[in-house]
Amino acid sequence: MAQKLVVIGNGMAPGRMLEHLFETAPGRFDVTIFNAEPRVNYDRIMLSPVLSGEKTFDDIVIHGDGWYIEHGVTLYKGHKVVAIDRVAKTVTSDHGVIEPYDRLVIATGSTPFIPPVPGHRLPGVITYRDLDDVDAMLLAAQSREKAVVIGGGLLGLEAAAGLNARGMDVTVLHLMPTLMERQLDPAAGYLLQKAIEQRGITVITKADTKAILGEGKVTGVELKDGRIIPASLVVMAVGIRPNAALAKDAGLAVNRGIVVDDGMLTSDPAILSLGECAEVAGNVYGLVAPLYQMARVAASHLAGDTSSRFTHSETPTKLKVTGIDLYSLGDFADGEDRDEIVLRDASAGIYKRIVLKENRIIGTVLFGETSDGAWFADLQKKATDISQMRETLIFGQVHQGGPGADPLAAVAALADDAEICGCNGVCKGKITGAITAKGLTTLDGVRAHTKASASCGSCTGLVEKLMTLTLGDGYNPAAVQPMCTCTDLGHDDVRRLIKAKHLKTIPAVMQELEWKTSCGCAKCRPALNYYLVCDWPDGYADDYQSRFINERAHANIQKDGTYSVVPRMWGGMTSSHELRAIADVVDKFAIPAVKVTGGQRIDMLGIRKEDLPAVWADLGKAGFVSGHAYAKGLRTVKTCVGTDWCRFGTQDSTGLGIRIEKFMWGSWTPAKVKMGVSGCPRNCAEATCKDVGVICVDSGYEIHFAGAAGLDIKGTEVLGLVKTEDDALVHIVALTQMYREQGRYLERIYKWAKRIGLDEIRRQIMDDAEKRQGYFDRFVFSQTFAQVDPWEERVSGKDKHEFRPMATVGYAQAAE
Amino acid sequence: MIWTPIGSINDIPRRGARCVATPQGRIAVFRTGDDKVYAIEDHCPHRGGPLSQGIVHDASVTCPLHNWVISLETGKAQGADEGVVRTIPVRIDGENLFIALEALASRAA
Ligand code: SRM
Ligand SMILES: Cc1cc2nc3c(=O)[nH]c(=O)nc-3n(C[C@H](O)[C@H](O)[C@H](O)COP(=O)(O)OP(=O)(O)OC[C@H]3O[C@@H](n4cnc5c(N)ncnc54)[C@H](O)[C@@H]3O)c2cc1C
Ligand code: SF4
Ligand code: FES
Numbered sequence: 017m018a019q020k021l022v023v024i025g026n027g028m029a030p031g032r033m034l035e036h037l038f039e040t041a042p043g044r045f046d047v048t049i050f051n052a053e054p055r056v057n058y059d060r061i062m063l064s065p066v067l068s069g070e071k072t073f074d075d076i077v078i079h080g081d082g083w084y085i086e087h088g089v090t091l092y093k094g095h096k097v098v099a100i101d102r103v104a105k106t107v108t109s110d111h112g113v114i115e116p117y118d119r120l121v122i123a124t125g126s127t128p129f130i131p132p133v134p135g136h137r138l139p140g141v142i143t144y145r146d147l148d149d150v151d152a153m154l155l156a157a158q159s160r161e162k163a164v165v166i167g168g169g170l171l172g173l174e175a176a177a178g179l180n181a182r183g184m185d186v187t188v189l190h191l192m193p194t195l196m197e198r199q200l201d202p203a204a205g206y207l208l209q210k211a212i213e214q215r216g217i218t219v220i221t222k223a224d225t226k227a228i229l230g231e232g233k234v235t236g237v238e239l240k241d242g243r244i245i246p247a248s249l250v251v252m253a254v255g256i257r258p259n260a261a262l263a264k265d266a267g268l269a270v271n272r273g274i275v276v277d278d279g280m281l282t283s284d285p286a287i288l289s290l291g292e293c294a295e296v297a298g299n300v301y302g303l304v305a306p307l308y309q310m311a312r313v314a315a316s317h318l319a320g321d322t323s324s325r326f327t328h329s330e331t332p333t334k335l336k337v338t339g340i341d342l343y344s345l346g347d348f349a350d351g352e353d354r355d356e357i358v359l360r361d362a363s364a365g366i367y368k369r370i371v372l373k374e375n376r377i378i379g380t381v382l383f384g385e386t387s388d389g390a391w392f393a394d395l396q397k398k399a400t401d402i403s404q405m406r407e408t409l410i411f412g413q414v415h416q417g418g419p420g421a422d423p424l425a426a427v428a429a430l431a432d433d434a435e436i437c438g439c440n441g442v443c444k445g446k447i448t449g450a451i452t453a454k455g456l457t458t459l460d461g462v463r464a465h466t467k468a469s470a471s472c473g474s475c476t477g478l479v480e481k482l483m484t485l486t487l488g489d490g491y492n493p494a495a496v497q498p499m500c501t502c503t504d505l506g507h508d509d510v511r512r513l514i515k516a517k518h519l520k521t522i523p524a525v526m527q528e529l530e531w532k533t534s535c536g537c538a539k540c541r542p543a544l545n546y547y548l549v550c551d552w553p554d555g556y557a558d559d560y561q562s563r564f565i566n567e568r569a570h571a572n573i574q575k576d577g578t579y580s581v582v583p584r585m586w587g588g589m590t591s592s593h594e595l596r597a598i599a600d601v602v603d604k605f606a607i608p609a610v611k612v613t614g615g616q617r618i619d620m621l622g623i624r625k626e627d628l629p630a631v632w633a634d635l636g637k638a639g640f641v642s643g644h645a646y647a648k649g650l651r652t653v654k655t656c657v658g659t660d661w662c663r664f665g666t667q668d669s670t671g672l673g674i675r676i677e678k679f680m681w682g683s684w685t686p687a688k689v690k691m692g693v694s695g696c697p698r699n700c701a702e703a704t705c706k707d708v709g710v711i712c713v714d715s716g717y718e719i720h721f722a723g724a725a726g727l728d729i730k731g732t733e734v735l736g737l738v739k740t741e742d743d744a745l746v747h748i749v750a751l752t753q754m755y756r757e758q759g760r761y762l763e764r765i766y767k768w769a770k771r772i773g774l775d776e777i778r779r780q781i782m783d784d785a786e787k788r789q790g791y792f793d794r795f796v797f798s799q800t801f802a803q804v805d806p807w808e809e810r811v812s813g814k815d816k817h818e819f820r821p822m823a824t825v826g827y828a829q830a831a832e
Numbered sequence: 833m834i835w836t837p838i839g840s841i842n843d844i845p846r847r848g849a850r851c852v853a854t855p856q857g858r859i860a861v862f863r864t865g866d867d868k869v870y871a872i873e874d875h876c877p878h879r880g881g882p883l884s885q886g887i888v889h890d891a892s893v894t895c896p897l898h899n900w901v902i903s904l905e906t907g908k909a910q911g912a913d914e915g916v917v918r919t920i921p922v923r924i925d926g927e928n929l930f931i932a933l934e935a936l937a938s939r940a941a
Contacts, residue, residue, distance in 0.1 A: 193846065201866050202846075272926070349868040350890035352903040352910075535847065535865040538887040538894035538901070561847040565885040565896040573896050577882040822850035822861065823838040825933060 018046040021318065022107055022115055024097045024262070025123035026051035028060055029291030029307040031078055033121070036315030038087055044319065047089045048115050050107065053146055054094035056081060060146070061304060064336050067150050067178030100266035102284055119286055119318060122263055122274060126256035126292040126302070131166075135228030141250045144175045156249040157182035164188075164237045164247040166225055168195040170335060172253035173212060177337040179251070180217050187245050188212070189223035189237065191254075194523070199333040199344040201534050203360075203367050204383040206523030211340045211365070220245075222557075258293045258300050273300040278326045280314040290314045296326055305331040332393060334386070341382075343389035346396060347371065348379035350534070359410040360530040367527060368410055369534055375403045388412035427481040436482070437468040437475045447479060451486045459483070459496075476509070477530070500539035502531050507760035511547055520552050522559055536562075543761035546648065549684050550756050553798035560815065566646030569818060570806045571628055579628060580621040582645035583635050584681065587655040587673035587693075588616030597638030605631055615652035615690070617643055629819055632807035641681070641805040648762070649684045650691075653677040654702065658695035658712070667712035669695035672741055676748060682803040683795070686759030686768070689752065704732045707765040708748055713737075717744040721751060722766040722774070730766055733774050736782040750791035751781050757794075835923055835930035841869060842927060849884040849893070852931065859920055859931065860884035862904050864891055870904035871922045871931050877902070877915025 023030045026049050034047065057079040065071040084091045095109035106116045128143035130136050142152050153175070156163065160183045165176045168190030180186045188195075194205030195212070209219050224240040228250055236246040258273035269275040269283035273295030280288045280296075290310040292302060301307060309326060316324040332345040348371045350356070355372040366384035370377055370392065377396040382389055391413045395402060402409055432445030450456060450465045462479060463469055469479045483491040496506040503510070510529060519525045522544050526536060536544070541562035548556040560568050571579035585594070598618055602610055608622040623631055632642075644651060655673030659665035673693040692703035693710040703709030705725040709732050711718040716739040723732035735751065738744050754777065759768045769777055780787045810819070844850045844863040851874050852859045858874035860883050868891065874884045881897030891904045901910040907917040921932040 197867065349864060349866045351868070352891060352905045352908075354891075533890070535889055537889045538899070541887065541889065561845055561888065564887065569885070573882075573885060575879065575881075575897065577880075577885070817843060817845070817850060821853045821858070822843045824853040825836045825838060825931075 018043060019118040020116055021045035021047045021119050021121065022117035023047065023049045023121045023123060024107065025049075025125055025291065025293075026053070026057050026091065027123055027125045027291055028057065028078070028304055029125075029311050030121055030123040031057035032308050032311035033123075033290060033315045033318075034087070034089070036312055037318055040315065040321075041319035045119070047087070048092070048117075049084075049089060050092045050095045050097045050109055050113075050115075052094070052096035053148075055147065056084070056091070056093075058147070061336070063144075063147065063150050064174035064178055066147075067153060067175065068181040068338070069178075070338070073147060097262060100262065100287075102266055102287070105286065117286075119288065121314065121318075122282070122287060122289040122293065123291040124259040124262060124293045127259045128252060129255045129257050130252050131225070131254060133225050133227055135230060135234070136252070138228055138230050138234045139232070140230065140234030140248060141228055141252060143252050144171050145256075153179060153249070153251065154182065157184050159248060160184060161248040162187070162246050163249040163251065164245055165251045165253060166237070167253035167255070168192070168219065168221070169198065169253065169255070170196065170333065172251070173208075174336055175251045175253055176212070176217050177215065177340075179249075180215055184249070185216075187218040187220060187247070189225060189239070189245070190219065190221045191224055193221050195219065195221070196333075196335075196342075196344075200342070200383075201348055201369065201381055202523045203369070203527055203531075203534055204342065204344070204381050206521065206527055207365060207367055207383045208335075208340065208342060210524075212337075256292070256302060258295065260293055263289065263293070271295050271298075278313070279317050279322055279324070280310055280326065281317070288314050288317065297328065299328060301331075303331045303333070305329075329397075332380075332389060334389075341384055341386040343380065343382040343386040345389070345393055346377075346379035348381050354378070356534060357406075357410045358532055358534060360527055362528040362530055370410060372402070375401050375406075377402065424481055424485060427478065428485055436478050437466075442466050442468040444482065447482050448486050451483060456483075457487060457490060476505075499543060500537055502526075502533040502536050502540050503529060504532075505529060507543065510544070511551075511758075511760075514547055514551055520548065520555050521557075522548065522562060546684060546686065546761050550798070553801045567648070568815075569625065569628065570642055570646065570810065571623070572646045574621060576622075578622045578624055580619050580645070581623055581628070581631055581635070582613060582615075582617055582619045582643040583640035584643040584677070585617040586677050587653055587670050589655075589670065589674065590618075594638060594640070597635065597640070601631055601634045604634065607631075613645070615645070616654050617652065619645070625819055626821075629810050629816075633811040636805075636808050636811055640807075642807045644681065647684065648687050649682070650677070650680045650689050652690055653680075654690075654692040654706070656693070656695050656700040658693075662695055664698060665695035665712070666714050667695060667717065667741070669693045669701065669710070669712050672710065672712075672717075672744060673701070675741070676745060679745060680749065680752065680795075680799075682805075683752070683756070683799060684802065685752065685756050687762050687764045689755075689765065691748075705729070706732065708751065710744060710748070715739070717741065719744060719747055719751075721777075722769040724764060724766045728766070733769070735778060746788065746792050747781055749795050750788040751777070753791035753795040753798075754780060756798075757791075833921065833932040836933040838929050838931055840927045841867065841924060841929055844869070847888045849886075849888060851882075851884045854933070858882070858884070860893075861922070861929065861931070862888055862893060864888060864904070869922050869924055869929060871920040872902070872904060872907050873918045873920070875917060876900060877909055877917050878913070883917070 059076040059078055062076040095111055097107045098110050099108045106114050108114050128145050142149055163179050163184045163186045165172045165188045168188050176186045176188045194202045195208050226240045227238045229236045234250050236244050238244050260270045260274045263274040264270040274289040274293050276282050276289050276294045280290050282289050291307050313324045313326045330346045335342045357370045359368040369381045371379035376399045380392045430444050434444045436444050447466050447468050456462050469476045498504050499507055517528055525544050545559050545562040565573050571581050605627050607620045611619045613619045653673040653676050655670045658669030689707045691708045692701040692706040694701040694703040695712050705723040709720040718737050719735040720732035721735050724730045755765055838852050847865050849860050849862045859871050860874035861871045863869050874882050876883050876895045878900045881895040883893050885896040886893040892901050894901050900913050907919040909915040923930040
């Protein structure tokens with residue numbers, strides 16, 4: 017007689033299991049299925065095409081009603097099992113049906129996780145799991161109003177794309193800095209965000225939801241930073257949790273999911289579990305490929321063959337949004353024993369990265385061009401040694417051994433009328449012709465004569481290959497010193513391209529400029545961060561992880577790991593009130609050393625990192641702000657006593673120094689900037705060895721620049737003489753802004769000036785009023801974002817984590 | 833091994849580090865750009881710089897004091913520099929991080 021098999025849940029996993037079972041052991045079981053969802057088994061994966069309108073529900077049904085009849089299966093649609101009695105071997109549904117079993121299969125899938133923020137129960141807040149959710153979204157979409165999707169993972173993005181296709185105005189909120197961070201590295205995450213935004217979907221990363229707003233119905237979402245995004249529909253797609261409650265109530269072993277062995281048996285041998293609710297060897301799964309393997313194992317087990325075993329394997333992730341090609345598989349973390357091969361094609365929006373370990377692929381991320389995904393996966397699965405094809409591996413299967421493997425050959429094969437520089441419409445023949453006819457040997461020469469690569473520069477690589485082809489060894493592309501080993505581009509090219517291509521994040525720069533590493537190094541990241549801060553003051557989110565520790569912690573690290581703190585003393589002036597406050601702080605925090613610096617202010621040395629916020633809080637109460645003694649930015653403006661007191665003073669040098677410092681503090685610069693204002697040519701403020709200095713004279717203000725007194729000693733050059741204090745300020749600010757826009761990271765003003773030419777700088781700042789005003793205005797605009805006291809920010813909680821250990825452990829054990 | 837919980841992966845910024853205070857000194861716990869987590873002694877083999885304060889790139893950190901580059905996986909100094917810092921086993925379970933304190937205790941003994 018047939019045994020009774022009862023299945024709880026009618027999803028994709030048990031559906032596949034039954035198919036196998038009916039094939040291998042027909043008639044062995046009499047099957048009853050309970051399904052909380054009032055419908056037959058359908059392809060849950062394909063809900064997104066239903067949402068976007070590319071498919072209908074009928075298209076995605078896996079087993080129609082006829083299938084259940086054919087196999088004699090009783091399907092209780094809309095029956096949720098509420099109890100399992102393992103002694104009596106029965107299950108009970110919420111409609112009161114009691115069904116006995118010989119073998120039971122629990123396949124209850126997952127439940128969407130809903131973060132318990134205020135308002136999460138409001139009507140209009142839905143999850144994305146089943147057809148009812150899709151119907152609810154379609155209904156809401158008829159309004160064509162605003163929708164917010166919380167969660168920028170696979171589900172969230174598919175929901176967002178679907179709602180967008182249905183005419184809603186969609187914003188995706190994602191907690192992490194890049195989308196789908198579990199499957200993609202930041203470079204691919206950046207490209208994905210760009211592709212999503214191109215559809216008109218707004219993406220807000222690092223978005224921490226504080227509350228869902230509305231009374232009786234959703235009206236919007238409030239973020240922790242205070243932003244409010246209006247919405248009449250909120251889709252929660254932040255993650256799923258295995259649905260194991262029923263099994264737990266029945267006393268089965270449950271960890272994250274229902275614990276099963278590699279034969280899909282739970283802790284009760286009469287009961288199996290499979291699908292997203294099951295946990296095998298500590299893993300739970302959320303993609304169907306492993307679930308289908310479970311289905312095969314469970315089926316053979318039920319059919320009496322217990323030799324079949326579940327083994328873990330990696331499953332690739334793909335996003336089902338039409339027009340976005342993305343593929344990720346395996347482990348793509350960096351590591352010392354690992355190697356990576358990166359291919360970026362900025363114009364085509366392609367990024368490919370293969371991670372190798374001992375010449376074998378262990379991870380793959382593909383964006384924009386994914387046709388080789390299966391091939392890479394196969395190489396990974398078979399652990400093929402790729403050393404033979406290493407050079408061409410990243411170009412894919414068709415390039416193995418065939419033509420096209422040599423990138424120069426590809427350029428050589430181009431026809432003479434093939435366009436190389438899109439911006440200026442220059443074709444190959446014109447470039448090679450000019451190189452030969454005019455005897456050009458440098459990239460700049462080609463740019464000057466043909467205009468090729470002179471605009472956005474994205475064809476530079478092609479132009480260089482043409483030069484190599486035409487000149488052979490006569491062309492030496494290494495003439496430009498690259499920023500670091502992550503790129504062939506020099507600082508100036510990078511700065512130019514950031515502006516030309518409107519690159520506004522570090523991943524954007526790395527992708528569009530075809531960086532050779534996935535996340536840069538300690539040389540290029542701080543430089544890029546500065547360039548972006550400087551070029552997009554209003555649009556760039558400073559990346560603190562790309563700043564050196566001093567700028568990240570806003571204090572100077574000392575050799576023993578403690579810090580020193582130097583508050584501003586504007587123009588070197590102080591007061592009894594300030595000095596008393598410093599004395600109190602020194603006592604309160606037992607600061608071991610206090611020193612007058614070479615920059616006319618006071619340094620407190622040897623402060624523990626944990627104490628910094630409290631030290632700053634006390635200093636802040638006395639009116640102090642950060643002296644930026646650590647910054648590639650404005651440091652001090654040294655002054656002398658000037659007309660206020662000195663018998664030789666010609667102008668108010670102290671006043672001007674204070675004015676300059678108050679106007680310019682907080683600005684970031686390529687390297688540190690120090691200034692000085694002396695009241696007469698006796699020069700007591702040492703203004704003539706500063707980056708910028710002023711010597712006051714009877715007839716006005718003599719502005720100096722390009723001095724140094726550190727590693728090199730160099731007297732300043734004269735920029736020019738101006739009549740009023742206002743003029744002095746405008747000229748100094750304009751000069752600094754010119755340097756900010758052109759300087760290479762870590763290049764002090766005197767080196768920059770030498771490179772650009774003193775006359776060129778004088779021409780732009782002294783003689784060209786329009787240029788000068790332009791620089792001045794851009795500096796002022798940038799200051800509206802930069803002039804924030806970093807100490808006060810941190811006292812009020814910003815980057816709290818930076819200053820505390822994440823945990824204190826082990827003291828109890830040690831005491832034992 | 834005794835696994836001691838030290839917090840969540842979300843406590844550490846990507847390409848950043850936090851430290852854990854222990855009786856044997858500070859341990860630096862790093863999170864890379866692609867969410868790998870490593871723990872090493874917070875003590876540069878060169879002159880003891882606090883490695884947790886350095887810039888993290890790939891699976892390495894650049895010491896904040898004199899720019900030695902230390903591998904987070906092996907604790908070895910990279911390039912021409914020679915030296916090694918102890919690595920501490922880390923386990924990630926979901927979002928929760930654990931370090932193997934036993935390894936510390938055995939060192940103290
Ligand atoms: C505190 C102070 C010495 C003092 O006790 O007086 C000082 C201390 C340091 N200087 Fe300085 N410099 C100090 C005035 C100077 C001066 C004199 C001045 O500013 O009038 C100079 C020469 C002028 C110049 O810059 O051209 C000076 C030239 C340097 C240099 C060489 C820079 C160069 O490009 O040649 C460095 C190295 C660097 O920046 O890379 C440096 C670096 C440093 C660092 C930041 C070393 C470091 O990287 O950790 C020291 C930090 C100690 C700390 O934690 O406070 N310090 N340093 C002075 C702080 C001034 C302030 O109030 O902000
Ligand atoms: C929109 C969307 C897109 C996806 N895209 C992909 C993709 O591209 N690739 C991929 O591999 N995977 C994808 N997935 C995941 C994939 O669909 C799931 O991994 C798979 O469907 C899980 O199958 P399952 O049988 O374990 O559970 P489910 O399919 O969740 O089935 C569980 C069923 O059990 C029922 N149930 C729960 N409790 C009870 C109870 N007490 N009594 C009776 N019935 C109960 C539920 O109502 C549900 O119908 C996607 C998922 C969604 C939602
Ligand atoms: S001169 Fe400057 S950098 Fe050198 S030891 Fe003194 S403070 Fe430090
Ligand atoms: S202490 Fe780390 S490099 Fe010197």
